[in-house]
Amino acid sequence: MRPGDSNRAINEMRKIENIRKISVVTGEYDIVIRVEVKTLDKLLDVTDKIQMIKGVNKTTTQVIEKEIAL
Amino acid sequence: MKIRKKYLFYALAFTSSIIAALLSGIDVILENYLKNPWVLGLSIFYFGVLMSFIFSLILSIPYKGKSLGARTIDPTFSRIRLLRKEELKYHLLAGAGNAILTVGYFALLIIIKDPSVVLPFSQLVILYLITIESVTEKNTPTLVEVQSSIIVTFGAILGSISLSGTISLEALAIVFLIINPGWVLLSINQRKLKMMKVDKKPNDAINIRLWNVTFACLFTAIFALTFDYYNGTNNFINAIYASINQFGWLILVGIGTFFSFVFYIRALGIGKASVTQAVKSSVIIFTIPVSIALAYFGFIDPITADPILILIKVMGIILMILGIVSFALTLIKAYIFIKMKPGYPIEETMQKLWGIHGVNRVTAVAGEYDFIIKVRTRTLVKGYERILQKIESIEGIKEYKWQSVLKEWEDI
Numbered sequence: 001m002r003p004g005d006s007n008r009a010i011n012e013m014r015k016i017e018n019i020r021k022i023s024v025v026t027g028e029y030d031i032v033i034r035v036e037v038k039t040l041d042k043l044l045d046v047t048d049k050i051q052m053i054k055g056v057n058k059t060t061t062q063v064i065e066k067e068i069a070l
Numbered sequence: 071m072k073i074r075k076k077y078l079f080y081a082l083a084f085t086s087s088i089i090a091a092l093l094s095g096i097d098v099i100l101e102n103y104l105k106n107p108w109v110l111g112l113s114i115f116y117f118g119v120l121m122s123f124i125f126s127l128i129l130s131i132p133y134k135g136k137s138l139g140a141r142t143i144d145p146t147f148s149r150i151r152l153l154r155k156e157e158l159k160y161h162l163l164a165g166a167g168n169a170i171l172t173v174g175y176f177a178l179l180i181i182i183k184d185p186s187v188v189l190p191f192s193q194l195v196i197l198y199l200i201t202i203e204s205v206t207e208k209n210t211p212t213l214v215e216v217q218s219s220i221i222v223t224f225g226a227i228l229g230s231i232s233l234s235g236t237i238s239l240e241a242l243a244i245v246f247l248i249i250n251p252g253w254v255l256l257s258i259n260q261r262k263l264k265m266m267k268v269d270k271k272p273n274d275a276i277n278i279r280l281w282n283v284t285f286a287c288l289f290t291a292i293f294a295l296t297f298d299y300y301n302g303t304n305n306f307i308n309a310i311y312a313s314i315n316q317f318g319w320l321i322l323v324g325i326g327t328f329f330s331f332v333f334y335i336r337a338l339g340i341g342k343a344s345v346t347q348a349v350k351s352s353v354i355i356f357t358i359p360v361s362i363a364l365a366y367f368g369f370i371d372p373i374t375a376d377p378i379l380i381l382i383k384v385m386g387i388i389l390m391i392l393g394i395v396s397f398a399l400t401l402i403k404a405y406i407f408i409k410m411k412p413g414y415p416i417e418e419t420m421q422k423l424w425g426i427h428g429v430n431r432v433t434a435v436a437g438e439y440d441f442i443i444k445v446r447t448r449t450l451v452k453g454y455e456r457i458l459q460k461i462e463s464i465e466g467i468k469e470y471k472w473q474s475v476l477k478e479w480e481d482i
Binding site for chain 1: 265403404405416420424430431432433434435436437438439442471472473474475476477478479480
């Protein structure tokens with residue numbers, strides 16, 4: 001993220017469909033977003049929309065292959 | 071719509087307790103007519119099953135591609151469904167817990183009558199939960215957890231001081247040996263059910279409640295029949311008559327309990343069982359106006375206006391709120407992004423990560439990193455000692471990044 005834009009950017013992200021969770025974090029990254037989609041095509045839609053938001057400098061996508069959760 | 075996860079959790083838990091407080095008032099009114107815990111418990115469960123079934127059916131109606139239930143109460147709900155084999159064990163245990171809890175609760179209500187006294191004592195269940203979580207959920211309680219649960223407990227004891235009567239030993243025995251263990255059984259198994267995946271989707275609160283009440287009814291009926299058989303009483307039949315005679319009140323209880331539980335289970339899916347229980351213990355605050363109303367209409371003995379008693383009760387409630395707040399505000403969450411060296415088995419590392427205390431999600435991903443894990447801890451020291459040091463000691467890990475969560479939104 002570019003400093004100064006995060007609040008507005010988060011509000012825009014909250015409107016995007018298929019986003020399940022938005023976490024603001026400290027460390028190398030600024031925001032972690034969890035997305036659930038039916039096809040990779042739809043994933044592209046989401047990443048596209050995120051990258052279109054002003055203030056987003058860089059995104060990296062990790063596709064979940066397997067998960068264990070409580 | 072996305073709202074802060076924290077608010078959603080509180081909204082759910084508080085709504086559940088307000089409904090529960092109102093219900094306790096209706097329970098007292100019913101108790102005035104039916105003076106037997108078996109008859110009360112059974113007739114309420116008969117209606118509970120009926121009402122839950124009707125509501126689950128209504129909520130299953132699809133509207134613009136999604137069911138009404140998914141739109142309003144729980145987004146993971148699709149429609150009413152049959153029990154899965156893997157759920158059965160937990161449902162049997164949760165149902166038995168609910169049956170024990172309910173009959174115990176009515177036995178207590180018949181002795182004490184005033185709901186603002188009965189309910190605080192049931193809140194002591196938090197101590198049982200903390201202990202059990204420490205044993206089963208790979209989580210040792212921190213100082214904050216121990217402190218907060220002690221504060222909540224003392225608050226509950228002070229808050230339970232009756233404004234009209236006293237507490238009896240018999241009542242205490244029912245609380246500690248019957249009601250609270252029943253709650254623990256119910257609460258833990260319900261959480262397990264909520265955490266389960268059914269047809270690769272998270273389990274939904276509505277079906278869990280429907281099946282829980284069905285099993286609870288079954289167990290109560292079995293217990294009541296056994297009791298009838300050995301004592302020559304006729305509770306099972308009397309409960310059927312009672313459900314016909316007290317139709318109106320029972321329908322209200324059926325509807326109220328269904329929603330109170332659905333909200334509670336949904337909250338359980340978000341927070342830890344002990345924290346959810348802490349928030350839900352706010353029910354004792356809401357029972358005070360209910361008790362005052364009941365006394366006003368003559369269902370329970372009039373409230374004495376002894377200022378010292380009132381002061382102690384208020385102190386108890388303040389303590390409870392303090393305990394609840396410190397419980398909720400001291401949780402630290404973080405994501406840890408992990409890169410592996412080549413040549414180490416993913417599956418094995420995943421299990422090792424999963425075995426670390428405080429890790430509640432392990433995700434194997436494709437991309438720049440190999441794993442993203444989510445951890446929860448009460449203090450950063452604990453996060454370092456119990457989580458990071460363990461991760462460093464796992465063979466094959468090349469690099470990791472700790473990202474503390476500052477704020478979080480979730481889809482509801």
